[in-house]
Amino acid sequence: MIYTNFREIDKAGRIVISKDIRRHLNINAGDILQINADDECITIKKAEAKCVFCNALEDLIELDGKHTCRDCLKKLNEQ
Numbered sequence: 581m582i583y584t585n586f587r588e589i590d591k592a593g594r595i596v597i598s599k600d601i602r603r604h605l606n607i608n609a610g611d612i613l614q615i616n617a618d619d620e621c622i623t624i625k626k627a628e629a630k631c632v633f634c635n636a637l638e639d640l641i642e643l644d645g646k647h648t649c650r651d652c653l654k655k656l657n658e659q
Contacts, residue, residue, distance in 0.1 A: 597624075 587595045612627040630637050631649040640647040
């Protein structure tokens with residue numbers, strides 16, 4: 581299903597993402613969104629959890645809201 585909304589940008593440069601779209605994409609308050617832009621298009625998507633050190637997307641452990649992969653955690657423990 582494709583969701584389409586038209587929103588006005590407020591004076592502070594903000595837009596509102598509708599409840600239907602947030603629910604569909606499982607976006608909640610406090611989530612991080614990735615915003616990309618090229619010459620003609622802005623893309624907004626929910627950011628993936630990734631290691632804060634090497635940006636790995638797999639084998640992650642969450643600690644205090646931050647993600648670390650097992651390899652980086654092992655390196656930290658060795659230091």
